[in-house]
Amino acid sequence: MEVRAKAPGKIILAGEHAVVHGSTAVAASIDLYTYASLQFPPLSDNDDTLKLQLKDLNLEFSWSVGKLKEAFPVDSGCIPLSPTACSPECFRIIAALVKEHNIPEAKIGLAAGVTAFLWLYTCIIGYKPAKVIVTSELPLGSGLGSSASFCVSLSAVFIALSGCVNLDLNKKGWFMFVDSELDLVNKWAFEGERLIHGKPSGIDNTVSTFGNVIKFRSGTLTRIKSSMLLKMLITNTKVGRNTKALVASVSERKLRHPDAMTAVFTSMDSISNKLATILESPAVDELAITEKEVLLEELMEMNQGLLQCMGVSHASIETVIRTTLKYKLSTKLTGAGGGGCVLTLLPTILSKTIVDKVKAELESCGFQCLTAAIGGNGLEICFGGSS
Numbered sequence: 001m002e003v004r005a006k007a008p009g010k011i012i013l014a015g016e017h018a019v020v021h022g023s024t025a026v027a028a029s030i031d032l033y034t035y036a037s038l039q040f041p042p043l044s045d046n047d048d049t050l051k052l053q054l055k056d057l058n059l060e061f062s063w064s065v066g067k068l069k070e071a072f073p074v075d076s077g078c079i080p081l082s083p084t085a086c087s088p089e090c091f092r093i094i095a096a097l098v099k100e101h102n103i104p105e106a107k108i109g110l111a112a113g114v115t116a117f118l119w120l121y122t123c124i125i126g127y128k129p130a131k132v133i134v135t136s137e138l139p140l141g142s143g144l145g146s147s148a149s150f151c152v153s154l155s156a157v158f159i160a161l162s163g164c165v166n167l168d169l170n171k172k173g174w175f176m177f178v179d180s181e182l183d184l185v186n187k188w189a190f191e192g193e194r195l196i197h198g199k200p201s202g203i204d205n206t207v208s209t210f211g212n213v214i215k216f217r218s219g220t221l222t223r224i225k226s227s228m229l230l231k232m233l234i235t236n237t238k239v240g241r242n243t244k245a246l247v248a249s250v251s252e253r254k255l256r257h258p259d260a261m262t263a264v265f266t267s268m269d270s271i272s273n274k275l276a277t278i279l280e281s282p283a284v285d286e287l288a289i290t291e292k293e294v295l296l297e298e299l300m301e302m303n304q305g306l307l308q309c310m311g312v313s314h315a316s317i318e319t320v321i322r323t324t325l326k327y328k329l330s331t332k333l334t335g336a337g338g339g340g341c342v343l344t345l346l347p348t349i350l351s352k353t354i355v356d357k358v359k360a361e362l363e364s365c366g367f368q369c370l371t372a373a374i375g376g377n378g379l380e381i382c383f384g385g386s387s
């Protein structure tokens with residue numbers, strides 16, 4: 001029996017970082033996915049290993065399940081239906097199991113992902129031989145939520161074959177979990193994100209699980225019925241960065257300047273709420289759409305200014321902002337910043353010729369432009385081989 005899952009990445013339209021400190025943020029899924037598949041070997045195989053293949057990264061990990069069992073001196077106490085945080089003791093054990101694999105220095109960031117994998121697998125499935133294959137269309141560590149979609153797709157395939165939810169294993173094609181199952185996946189994915197990010201808000205795993213455009217505050221999601229067809233140009237500066245370090249740096253700045261930073265987070269909350277209201281308000285004609293786009297552009301600029309205040313912009317991001325401004329277009333970073341991806345709103349009246357010119361100029365600076373549909377389905381799963 002094989003099960004597969006696809007979980008989307010995301011863009012944050014407003015409120016990144018501030019959302020970690022209790023402000024509202026608005027995010028949308030994008031049609032770039034992480035795919036995970038899980039297969040148990042036939043009993044006759046006598047194979048006692050748990051294998052993780054990161055196919056597009058050309059890396060393979062395996063552990064004997066007997067060794068895994070031995071490594072955990074005490075039962076981790078996990079129950080698949082009750083997601084729990086990884087204790088410091090379990091974290092140490094898993095980190096040692098990951099370290100044995102000598103991940104090449106250039107790819108050392110993956111250790112956090114492999115740690116999350118081992119935690120989620122042993123908690124949800126236990127100590128059973130299996131082969132797990134992961135592939136991703138998302139650039140890793142670029143602000144498009146690869147870590148969350150990795151955790152969501154893994155949690156989904158583990159829960160699907162854990163026996164703790166009632167599923168029709170003969171169901172054909174891609175389908176969606178019901179809300180209670182999505183909730184369970186989302187909670188486990190959040191625990192995985194904690195191992196990768198340290199202090200995630202939960203917005204990335206939530207939008208990857210549930211899809212659409214969402215407003216998110218302190219763990220609570222509100223679906224937004226957007227009346228606008230948003231077109232964003234996504235530019236990857238290709239400057240590597242790490243969400244965990246950036247989130248920690250904002251918390252440190254907050255400790256040094258609590259009043260100023262609290263005011264920044266409060267402003268960010270207002271920006272996100274206003275943005276959500278604009279997206280939801282009906283637009284009767286083209287003029288109304290243009291007026292709404294102008295307001296959105298202003299909010300994106302204000303959002304970017306506040307992210308600069310938090311210290312998470314970067315020279316490469318500023319270059320994209322300056323370049324797009326020449327065409328009177330507004331740009332903000334998305335995700336944790338420090339490099340990674342930025343968003344430029346493409347107004348509906350903008351001609352294809354201008355879009356092509358902007359892209360060409362950005363690409364001539366060494367950046368990579370991506371296009372993605374916004375606000376589609378969240379997590380989907382599928383039993384059996386490829387379809």
Ligand SMILES: Nc1ncnc2c1ncn2[C@@H]1O[C@H](COP(=O)(O)OP(=O)(O)O)[C@@H](O)[C@H]1O
Nearest residue numbers: 109110112113141142143144145146147150243
């Ligand atoms: N396909 C994957 N395989 C293994 N680890 C992954 C994968 N996708 C994401 N990760 C983990 O997530 C990290 C990147 O997450 P993060 O810094 O939050 O950036 P983002 O979520 O914006 O891509 C990677 O360094 C790795 O540890």
Ligand SMILES: C[C@@](O)(CCOP(=O)(O)O)CC(=O)O
Nearest residue numbers: 016017143145200201335336
């Ligand atoms: C900076 C933050 O708001 C988003 C991080 O997104 P990403 O991992 O950079 O894709 C952190 C969070 O909300 O958990």
Ligand SMILES: [Mg+2]
Nearest residue numbers: 145147148243
């Ligand atoms: Mg992330």
